Amino acid sequence: MSGPLLKVENLVKHYPLGGGFLKKAGPVVRAVEDVSFTLDAGETFCIVGESGCGKSTVARLLMRLTEPTDGRVLLEGTDIAGLRKDELHEWRRRMQMVFQDPYSSLNPRLNAGQIITEPVENFERLSRKMREALAAELLQKVGMSPAMMHRLPSELSGGQRQRLGIARALSLNPSIIIADEAVSALDVSVQAQILNLLMNLQEQMGIAFVFISHDLSVVAHIGHRVAVMYLGRIVELASCEALFAKPIHPYTEALIAAAPVPDPTQVRLEVSVKGEVPSPINPPSGCAFHPRCPLAVERCRIDVPPLVPMADGRVVACHVRAPIAEAPAQMAAEARALVLSRP
Ligand code: ADP
Ligand code: MG
Numbered sequence: 001m002s003g004p005l006l007k008v009e010n011l012v013k014h015y016p017l018g019g020g021f022l023k024k025a026g027p028v029v030r031a032v033e034d035v036s037f038t039l040d041a042g043e044t045f046c047i048v049g050e051s052g053c054g055k056s057t058v059a060r061l062l063m064r065l066t067e068p069t070d071g072r073v074l075l076e077g078t079d080i081a082g083l084r085k086d087e088l089h090e091w092r093r094r095m096q097m098v099f100q101d102p103y104s105s106l107n108p109r110l111n112a113g114q115i116i117t118e119p120v121e122n123f124e125r126l127s128r129k130m131r132e133a134l135a136a137e138l139l140q141k142v143g144m145s146p147a148m149m150h151r152l153p154s155e156l157s158g159g160q161r162q163r164l165g166i167a168r169a170l171s172l173n174p175s176i177i178i179a180d181e182a183v184s185a186l187d188v189s190v191q192a193q194i195l196n197l198l199m200n201l202q203e204q205m206g207i208a209f210v211f212i213s214h215d216l217s218v219v220a221h222i223g224h225r226v227a228v229m230y231l232g233r234i235v236e237l238a239s240c241e242a243l244f245a246k247p248i249h250p251y252t253e254a255l256i257a258a259a260p261v262p263d264p265t266q267v268r269l270e271v272s273v274k275g276e277v278p279s280p281i282n283p284p285s286g287c288a289f290h291p292r293c294p295l296a297v298e299r300c301r302i303d304v305p306p307l308v309p310m311a312d313g314r315v316v317a318c319h320v321r322a323p324i325a326e327a328p329a330q331m332a333a334e335a336r337a338l339v340l341s342r343p
Contacts, residue, residue, distance in 0.1 A: 030280045043208050085141075117138070248322060
């Protein structure tokens with residue numbers, strides 16, 4: 001296969017406020033604004049940002065659980081918006097989702113075996129024997145004993161329930177799993193076990209993940225590339241290595257500074273995220289981060305900064321740190337020096 005597995009082009013999602021009839025004229029929640037990225041086979045692409053920045057909406061758009069206001073999602077070059085109902089059914093087979101709260105997303109009346117084989121049974125009837133064999137295989141894949149198949153969700157720990165959620169997602173042999181805050185409800189030690197499980201599954205089965213989290217330390221553990229979102233937009237997209245070594249967007253820098261530092265000898269960056277996230281109903285003009293940004297200049301209030309490619313291949317939307325080429329050469333050089341000279 002040439003080209004990316006998944007290509008997201010200029011996705012926009014505006015939710016109408018106060019019901020469907022006002023759709024055109026009324027105020028809207030600008031949940032996602034012009035989001036583009038690609039996902040390669042076997043890759044883990046992370047989306048990180050504070051609550052309300054549009055991460056789950058991107059997940060829902062990828063799964064086509066909601067229609068985009070604008071933009072496209074292409075799977076191996078095919079626009080999923082053009083799919084007929086039967087094709088969409090087949091597409092859903094290839095893309096599965098794991099949710100934050102395994103408890104509320106698992107049917108409490110079904111046992112573990114029934115829960116994890118249910119997606120397959122939506123496609124084909126299984127005999128009891130076949131179902132139990134499949135359940136045993138899936139449970140083993142996620143590090144659980146086949147004997148667990150008779151347990152109810154209420155009889156399992158949080159970590160075991162999340163393993164069930166993963167087994168269920170694996171049942172259809174997907175090429176992509178979208179994990180939305182999949183470890184956020186778990187204790188840190190259990191989080192690490194689940195992240196390691198996901199990484200092992202990726203290695204064995206070549207699954208690509210879109211991994212969504214508000215927690216940078218989780219992203220640092222599992223991600224290959226990461227997009228940082230702020231109020232519906234990607235403000236920086238980089239390899240995890242580059243991003244954590246040297247954040248460029250002031251928002252990324254502030255997020256990293258606010259995250260728990262695993263290594264206590266590591267020096268914290270100076271900026272912190274001051275103030276509240278503004279409302280996506282009436283976002284600030286220009287760069288939406290400008291009211292909270294320590295580096296903001298006049299221009300940041302006026303123009304939305306475009307994503308500008310940097311020398312190391314990342315893209316950054318910041319007038320100060322990633323000025324566009326038309327900017328006076330001197331200013332661009334000074335801004336770059338500011339970025340590149342950071343210790
Ligand atoms: P995140 O997952 O990053 O916390 P969401 O994608 O859930 O963010 O939400 C982004 C914004 O869209 C938020 O302001 C949220 O309140 C709003 N939103 C999400 N879903 C809906 C909906 N169905 N109707 C109206 N607004 C919504
Ligand atoms: Mg969310």
